[in-house]
Amino acid sequence: MRVTTLTALAGLLSLGFSTPVAPAPKLQVLHARQNATNTTAPCAAVSSAYFNQVNPSPTVPAQMAMDCIKSVPLNATSAKALLHDIRPYINWQSTISYLKNPPAEYLAKIQQAVDILGGLDAIEAKVTSGGYGGEYEFGSALYQLIQSAHDGHFVFVPDSVGSIFNFGRPVPLVSVSEDGTKLPAVFAYTDVLGSHFKNISYTPSPIVSIDGEDVNKYLENWSQWGSLQDRDALYNNVFYELAQVSLGGSGTGTGTFTGGGRGRWAYPGPTTTLKFANGTTNTFQNYARVLVSFRGIQSGEDLAKNFFYYGAAGQANLGNVNKQAVATTTTADVKVAAATASSPPGYPAAVVGGPQNLINGYYIDAPGYEDVAVLSVPNFVGDASAEIPFQQTTQKFLPKALADGKTKLIIDVSANGGGTILQGYDMFKQLFPSLLPYGATRFRAHEAVNLIGETTSAFATSYPRTVNQPNATISEAQATYFDYQTDANISYQPFTSWADKYGPVTYNGDNFTSIARWNLSDVLIQYNSGGIDITGYGPRANYTQQPFPAANIVIVYDGYCASTCTIFSELMRQQGGVKAIAMGGRANTNAIQAVGGVKGTNNYQWGYIQALAQDAVLVAAAANMTLRANASVLRDYYSDTPFTRAATAPGANVRDGLRQNDTSGVPLQFRYEEADCRLFYTPEMTVDVTAIWKAVADARWGTDGKCVAGKAGGYVRRGVEEVTTSLGKRAALGAAAPLGAMEALERSLALETEPRLVGDGFMMP
Ligand SMILES: *[C@@H]1O[C@H](CO)[C@@H](O)[C@H](O)[C@H]1NC(C)=O
Ligand SMILES: *[C@@H]1O[C@H](CO)[C@@H](O)[C@H](O)[C@H]1NC(C)=O
Ligand SMILES: *[C@@H]1O[C@H](CO)[C@@H](O)[C@H](O)[C@H]1NC(C)=O
Ligand SMILES: *[C@@H]1O[C@H](CO)[C@@H](O)[C@H](O)[C@H]1NC(C)=O
Ligand SMILES: *[C@@H]1O[C@H](CO)[C@@H](O)[C@H](O)[C@H]1NC(C)=O
Ligand SMILES: *[C@@H]1O[C@H](CO)[C@@H](O)[C@H](O)[C@H]1NC(C)=O
Ligand SMILES: *[C@@H]1O[C@H](CO)[C@@H](O)[C@H](O)[C@H]1NC(C)=O
Ligand SMILES: *[C@@H]1O[C@H](CO)[C@@H](O)[C@H](O)[C@H]1NC(C)=O
Ligand SMILES: *[C@@H]1O[C@H](CO)[C@@H](O)[C@H](O)[C@H]1NC(C)=O
Ligand SMILES: *[C@@H]1O[C@H](CO)[C@@H](O)[C@H](O)[C@H]1NC(C)=O
Ligand SMILES: *[C@@H]1O[C@H](CO)[C@@H](O)[C@H](O)[C@H]1NC(C)=O
Ligand SMILES: *[C@@H]1O[C@H](CO)[C@@H](O)[C@H](O)[C@H]1NC(C)=O
Numbered sequence: 001m002r003v004t005t006l007t008a009l010a011g012l013l014s015l016g017f018s019t020p021v022a023p024a025p026k027l028q029v030l031h032a033r034q035n036a037t038n039t040t041a042p043c044a045a046v047s048s049a050y051f052n053q054v055n056p057s058p059t060v061p062a063q064m065a066m067d068c069i070k071s072v073p074l075n076a077t078s079a080k081a082l083l084h085d086i087r088p089y090i091n092w093q094s095t096i097s098y099l100k101n102p103p104a105e106y107l108a109k110i111q112q113a114v115d116i117l118g119g120l121d122a123i124e125a126k127v128t129s130g131g132y133g134g135e136y137e138f139g140s141a142l143y144q145l146i147q148s149a150h151d152g153h154f155v156f157v158p159d160s161v162g163s164i165f166n167f168g169r170p171v172p173l174v175s176v177s178e179d180g181t182k183l184p185a186v187f188a189y190t191d192v193l194g195s196h197f198k199n200i201s202y203t204p205s206p207i208v209s210i211d212g213e214d215v216n217k218y219l220e221n222w223s224q225w226g227s228l229q230d231r232d233a234l235y236n237n238v239f240y241e242l243a244q245v246s247l248g249g250s251g252t253g254t255g256t257f258t259g260g261g262r263g264r265w266a267y268p269g270p271t272t273t274l275k276f277a278n279g280t281t282n283t284f285q286n287y288a289r290v291l292v293s294f295r296g297i298q299s300g301e302d303l304a305k306n307f308f309y310y311g312a313a314g315q316a317n318l319g320n321v322n323k324q325a326v327a328t329t330t331t332a333d334v335k336v337a338a339a340t341a342s343s344p345p346g347y348p349a350a351v352v353g354g355p356q357n358l359i360n361g362y363y364i365d366a367p368g369y370e371d372v373a374v375l376s377v378p379n380f381v382g383d384a385s386a387e388i389p390f391q392q393t394t395q396k397f398l399p400k401a402l403a404d405g406k407t408k409l410i411i412d413v414s415a416n417g418g419g420t421i422l423q424g425y426d427m428f429k430q431l432f433p434s435l436l437p438y439g440a441t442r443f444r445a446h447e448a449v450n451l452i453g454e455t456t457s458a459f460a461t462s463y464p465r466t467v468n469q470p471n472a473t474i475s476e477a478q479a480t481y482f483d484y485q486t487d488a489n490i491s492y493q494p495f496t497s498w499a500d501k502y503g504p505v506t507y508n509g510d511n512f513t514s515i516a517r518w519n520l521s522d523v524l525i526q527y528n529s530g531g532i533d534i535t536g537y538g539p540r541a542n543y544t545q546q547p548f549p550a551a552n553i554v555i556v557y558d559g560y561c562a563s564t565c566t567i568f569s570e571l572m573r574q575q576g577g578v579k580a581i582a583m584g585g586r587a588n589t590n591a592i593q594a595v596g597g598v599k600g601t602n603n604y605q606w607g608y609i610q611a612l613a614q615d616a617v618l619v620a621a622a623a624n625m626t627l628r629a630n631a632s633v634l635r636d637y638y639s640d641t642p643f644t645r646a647a648t649a650p651g652a653n654v655r656d657g658l659r660q661n662d663t664s665g666v667p668l669q670f671r672y673e674e675a676d677c678r679l680f681y682t683p684e685m686t687v688d689v690t691a692i693w694k695a696v697a698d699a700r701w702g703t704d705g706k707c708v709a710g711k712a713g714g715y716v717r718r719g720v721e722e723v724t725t726s727l728g729k730r731a732a733l734g735a736a737a738p739l740g741a742m743e744a745l746e747r748s749l750a751l752e753t754e755p756r757l758v759g760d761g762f763m764m765p
Helices: 006-014 025-036 042-051 062-070 076-090 096-100 104-109 116-128 135-147 189-196 215-223 231-236 242-246 261-265 300-307 319-338 384-403 421-431 447-460 472-479 498-502 564-575 606-622 631-637 689-701 727-734 737-748
Strands: 059-061 165-168 173-176 185-188 207-210 271-276 281-285 287-290 360-363 372-376 408-412 440-442 505-507 510-512 553-557 579-583 602-605 651-658 677-679
Touching: 042 059, 042 062, 042 300, 059 062, 062 135, 062 165, 062 287, 062 300, 076 116, 076 135, 076 606, 076 631, 096 116, 096 510, 116 135, 165 261, 173 189, 185 189, 185 207, 185 215, 207 215, 215 231, 360 384, 372 384, 372 689, 384 421, 408 689, 421 564, 447 472, 447 498, 447 606, 447 631, 553 564, 553 689, 564 579, 564 651, 579 689, 602 606, 606 631, 606 651, 677 689
Parallel strands: 372 408, 408 553, 553 579, 579 677
Antiparallel strands: 059 287, 165 287, 173 185, 207 271, 271 281, 360 372, 440 651, 505 510, 602 651
16 A cells, blocks of 8 residues: 655645645654554654654644544543533524424435434433443544534534544545536546646546545545535535635635544544546545644543543643643634735735635636626624725725626625624625615524523613613623614514513424514614624615616525525525525536525524623622522523533524525525526636636526526626636646645644634634
């Protein structure tokens, strides 16, 4: 068996680039470290491998890491406490009953049913009966239970799964159709780069099997580690994609196959063997990134003592010091990774550039596309400093595009995992100023929500609702969902009391609050909008001109669209009447969905839920309000175990999105909805994003579109010959950049973005 490392790949790649990129050191050292594996003390082996490296983000062979983490013994007491203490937060997951008992179409086309509460019971029983061999077996059972909900807002990553190691593979892949019409095949991305730049010495050959299994079967199965619900979208997220790469550390890197996004929490095995159609077989060693200091770690017990915060008395161990130091390092790395370059690899120069590459306005510099403007929106903002610049980018770009003679607009939401909810509303209002966004939402109705609502509403309504309130505590309470004065009811009128807002109403055997809609003219809107005023309201009431007719707008998706992106999409498609084009998908010609990520309309981090519950108790006491006798459920939110035992901030989807005029009560998350047209990715599209935009323009407005399923229009005859761009021109655009970006991502793979504590329409990668 020949082991190929990234060193070899980098050598292969450097054939194509005038500036060869230095091979990643981590994989060079893997060979030297082969002998370090000490099967009787796997964590000692990791420790010695760790200290043999000067790399700030050390890696070790995947199997060495797995052997080590598996040697951490289970603390059954803590496991049981954890299972007990996370249940109050699970109550907030709005889709619990639908996950257990989904509509038939969801079962047939999207995902299997999952009984989360029953699953927790089963894990608890297995802890009790001694069925788990160690922390990792337990942690990974818990992780996989929540992961099987396929809800990007619903996440709990136990320490054993995500605090010590992240896993990865050194070979990014793509799935591309040779000509946009033939069925797509899977290639190593480096082969596509090599053939794009036309200077590799062999003919790239598609991958036919991975680890001995049919390539499509293998990757469809692997794709299930991703956060999305839609299977075609999950499949796309396996691969290298320019839009994800453009987001740096807050995207899913080079795809879940290489350990991007939730792929980093999936063990890929010791090696990966790729078999190509030409008969060549290559085996690569998989790796683990080491996330904590292994100084002095000789055993699984040592690892537990230092990095597993079991909670309860006696837990005040030395580990806290180490954790602090590691957290600081991570934060510094995030800053480095977040300092994104002006133009992402594979993208042209922006006409109007937005903050952090979250949004950019482009034109397509090619004959036949002079009338097309592109608003690329891979994110809806998770960082306060970007909120106003984000809104201003659309505001500047649309009139400029019109002034420059553009009559058509492509909105590219590839890789868009969400962000600030009201930025989605605002962008819709900038495009359709005369429409009132519908946007129905509801919570799961349960006792803690009711008590927090009663308390907050009583407190908040005892002060005037004014933007001039000097006491921020009061304004913040008034701006939460739990003051009934926030939000409008289903007919866009005020709720009359908390009881009116709470309901509950019953669907699918569970209770839900009354439908609430964001009140866009609320005086406190800035507390929820990241500080922007919503277009069409208040100081922006003078924005009344619709820039493009709906027929001249099209949205293109890679399936990753989640959260706020789905809110925006629902408004654009249902109310705006805009068509949707879906890229990629599995190797077939079926119609596919455009929107493949979580369609829940708000996530809360569990830390925010904990603060809401504890604040409600304090407010009630301070105001001498008597909480109702059964107020004790709020006391279930005092344990910190769910946080100390988590590798990343745990979260829940707290609001369902619901379609206008739909009385079934089925959340949008459980509805299947095909795109108007499906296009395959071509090799060129993985190197040059404008190839995607041209294909989209052709499909929507041209006469020669390549929809493999559905039809996006062809209403407006372009009447211009399709122009073949030269490879030479594209080379200047892409040279070296994709590999540089890949390396930056490899380094930042482990890093988390930190969405605001209050949560928003944001799915963690
Ligand atoms: C491949 O192309 C690059 C960029 O044009 C060039 O610098 C390099 O010399 C070429 N390599 C070979 C082997 O042709
Ligand atoms: C690994 O072990 C083999 C055989 O025991 C030995 O020949 C080789 O030099 C060792 N490599 C390193 C890097 O220690
Ligand atoms: C493996 O580690 C254990 C514990 O540290 C040690 O006793 C043993 O000698 C090591 N074995 C080898 C081959 O290094
Ligand atoms: C196991 O966890 C409990 C807390 O649930 C803690 O008190 C105890 O010290 C832990 N045991 C070990 C061996 O760390
Ligand atoms: C077969 O294809 C693979 C993948 O493109 C390539 O690395 C290899 O060099 C090819 N082998 C031959 C003999 O052409
Ligand atoms: C499919 O993936 C699961 C994990 O999600 C894994 O346990 C299983 O072995 C995989 N099956 C195949 C056939 O690869
Ligand atoms: C704000 O109002 C709360 C509730 O009345 C009060 O407890 C707090 O002291 C006030 N803060 C300030 C800075 O006045
Ligand atoms: C919405 O609120 C208005 C005013 O409070 C009320 O008259 C109306 O009945 C409410 N609509 C629904 C469906 O509850
Ligand atoms: C729904 O609410 C009713 C009371 O309004 C309660 O009797 C019932 O148990 C609740 N159902 C669930 C699943 O919580
Ligand atoms: C709206 O009014 C503001 C000043 O209040 C002005 O800056 C802006 O250009 C106006 N926008 C439009 C579309 O009229
Ligand atoms: C819902 O029904 C109303 C009234 O019939 C109609 O104006 C609106 O367009 C419908 N909305 C959707 C999304 O179908
Ligand atoms: C609450 O009651 C205590 C005495 O029971 C009193 O001292 C305090 O002023 C009251 N606070 C409020 C906000 O009414």
